[in-house]
Amino acid sequence: MSAILKVENLEASYGELRVLRGINFEVERGGVTTLLGANGAGKSTTLRALCGMIQRSGKIMFDDRDVSRMPTEDIVRIGVAHIPEGRGTFSTLTTEENLHLGAMARPNKKDEIESDIRKCFEFFPRLQERRNQQAGTLSGGEQQMLAIARALMLRPKLMLLDEPSFGLAPLVTRQIFDILADLNKETGTSMLVVEQNASLALELADHAYLIETGSIVMSGEADAIREDESVRASYLGY
Amino acid sequence: MELFLQQVVSGISTGAIYACMALSVVMIYQAIHHLNFAQGEMAMFSTYIAWQMMAWGFAWWIAFPVTIIVSFMGGFAIERVVFKPIQNAPVLSHIVVFIALFSIFNSLAGFIWDFTIKSVASPFGEGPFMGSTLLGKHQAGMIAVTILMLVMLWAFFQFTRVGLAMRAAAVNPESARLVGIRVETMTALGWGMASAIGAVAGILIAPVVFLEPNMMLSILLYGFAGAVLGGLTSPLGAVIGGFLVGIVENLAGTYLGGIGAELKLSIALALIIIVLVVKPEGLFGRKIVQRV
Numbered sequence: 001m002s003a004i005l006k007v008e009n010l011e012a013s014y015g016e017l018r019v020l021r022g023i024n025f026e027v028e029r030g031g032v033t034t035l036l037g038a039n040g041a042g043k044s045t046t047l048r049a050l051c052g053m054i055q056r057s058g059k060i061m062f063d064d065r066d067v068s069r070m071p072t073e074d075i076v077r078i079g080v081a082h083i084p085e086g087r088g089t090f091s092t093l094t095t096e097e098n099l100h101l102g103a104m105a106r107p108n109k110k111d112e113i114e115s116d117i118r119k120c121f122e123f124f125p126r127l128q129e130r131r132n133q134q135a136g137t138l139s140g141g142e143q144q145m146l147a148i149a150r151a152l153m154l155r156p157k158l159m160l161l162d163e164p165s166f167g168l169a170p171l172v173t174r175q176i177f178d179i180l181a182d183l184n185k186e187t188g189t190s191m192l193v194v195e196q197n198a199s200l201a202l203e204l205a206d207h208a209y210l211i212e213t214g215s216i217v218m219s220g221e222a223d224a225i226r227e228d229e230s231v232r233a234s235y236l237g238y
Numbered sequence: 239m240e241l242f243l244q245q246v247v248s249g250i251s252t253g254a255i256y257a258c259m260a261l262s263v264v265m266i267y268q269a270i271h272h273l274n275f276a277q278g279e280m281a282m283f284s285t286y287i288a289w290q291m292m293a294w295g296f297a298w299w300i301a302f303p304v305t306i307i308v309s310f311m312g313g314f315a316i317e318r319v320v321f322k323p324i325q326n327a328p329v330l331s332h333i334v335v336f337i338a339l340f341s342i343f344n345s346l347a348g349f350i351w352d353f354t355i356k357s358v359a360s361p362f363g364e365g366p367f368m369g370s371t372l373l374g375k376h377q378a379g380m381i382a383v384t385i386l387m388l389v390m391l392w393a394f395f396q397f398t399r400v401g402l403a404m405r406a407a408a409v410n411p412e413s414a415r416l417v418g419i420r421v422e423t424m425t426a427l428g429w430g431m432a433s434a435i436g437a438v439a440g441i442l443i444a445p446v447v448f449l450e451p452n453m454m455l456s457i458l459l460y461g462f463a464g465a466v467l468g469g470l471t472s473p474l475g476a477v478i479g480g481f482l483v484g485i486v487e488n489l490a491g492t493y494l495g496g497i498g499a500e501l502k503l504s505i506a507l508a509l510i511i512i513v514l515v516v517k518p519e520g521l522f523g524r525k526i527v528q529r530v
Contacts, residue, residue: 051416053412053415072415072416073415073418073419073420076415076416076417076418077418081416082416084412084413084416088410088412088413088416089410089413090405090406090409090410090413090414091409091410092409093402093405093406093409097402097405097406100399100402101402101403101406101414101417101419102417104399104402104403104406104417104418104419105417105418108399150417154417154418
């Protein structure tokens with residue numbers, strides 16, 4: 001399988017503070033890759049660097065194009081949907097408007113967009129019930145569903161998910177991960193998932209990388225990582 | 239009762255001026271979350287452009303749209319040239335630039351067109367509106383134009399893609415970038431639209447107060463009062479707020495002894511303070527609710 005995303009020697013810093021120290025990783029076309037690591041290891045920073053939301057250097061190849069100098073808006077336009085930490089809800093706009101915004105980077109074809117919104121509502125019936133409600137008043141789980149639906153409206157080739165379990169009850173988190181697995185199977189959308197809940201992430205992913213203080217310390221097939229003694233002890237807790 | 243009604247209607251007719259100005263104040267507030275102190279001077283400058291074109295012999299209906307387009311481009315350019323470089327600077331830097339723009343436009347207008355008062359003809363004609371002794375034709379026209387602008391703005395923000403993108407950029411700029419919206423362009427568009435609305439306000443106000451470089455000084459304060467009263471997040475609120483300020487100002491001047499023309503402006507300022515203390519989001523502003 002070919003890689004849809006290939007990252008070489010990615011570095012990023014917040015001012016003087018260097019957070020990423022030259023990391024390399026890949027996401028396979030149609031596959032799910034996860035970045036694991038503790039708080040502050042540089043997982044979210046990696047996603048932000050990929051999208052050009054912070055200063056970065058190194059080589060980022062997406063879909064055989066060099067995007068390492070592309071501004072955020074243009075990276076979105078070529079099919080990268082980033083669901084940021086905290087879900088990035090447009091809180092004073094309605095649920096339906098949030099979905100319309102997801103399609104903002106697509107050509108303005110009303111019929112296609114409307115039919116995609118109907119598909120989102122079929123997939124997430126809860127969102128349909130709340131379509132005219134201010135998105136900020138949705139529950140955490142609903143907002144995460146909205147964030148995923150908003151990302152789908154782009155018809156992305158690659159989804160970047162930053163802590164999908166953020167602030168959710170265990171049962172709801174489980175539901176969200178099942179949804180992601182279904183989506184990956186049905187649409188073949190490639191995913192890069194950053195997650196603190198390592199056991200859930202390893203179930204979903206086929207490949208995993210482990211980040212510690214801005215460097216990748218281990219990588220491999222998700223199953224192999226799960227069996228690793230040190231990962232078990234530090235991240236899975238059994 | 240007769241007197242009361244009279245004062246209300248005459249309040250509405252001055253309120254139309256404030257409503258226009260409040261609308262442009264809200265427009266810019268939506269885009270940058272600051273009040274632009276130079277808004278009034280920009281509107282005054284636009285009015286001079288219209289006046290100059292009419293002095294050159296162009297008809298009103300040519301001068302009006304051309305001025306609006308020029309003002310739109312001017313506002314867009316000001317954002318690009320002056321504010322984009324300092325977009326991450328602290329609030330105080332912005333305020334200093336607002337004040338700089340204020341005095342630049344004020345002096346420039348005086349320099350080009352001097353400080354003598356000029357009169358601008360009303361497009362709606364002179365005399366009473368439908369035989370009313372309270373409402374002039376011009377005032378009636380102004381109210382109609384203000385409401386028309388409001389409806390157009392509402393439709394723009396509610397039903398167009400660019401309007402939705404502008405709202406999204408104002409609510410959550412980072413997320414807006416992540417769905418592919420060019421946030422800086424949206425901000426500049428907001429400046430352009432605010433400046434265009436200001437131009438409409440200026441051109442409509444000029445026949446009432448006469449054109450001179452300082453004509454907007456107090457009107458902008460009333461506009462701020464209207465915008466704050468109605469809620470800085472609501473264009474409809476701003477317009478209603480503008481009318482209310484006009485009415486309150488008139489009634490207070492009539493019924494409260496001691497408040498003459500000199501103290502009228504303090505009423506606007508008192509209103510701003512009262513609203514900010516009692517109901518900071520204004521009458522129609524949205525309280526932002528966020529569940530996490």
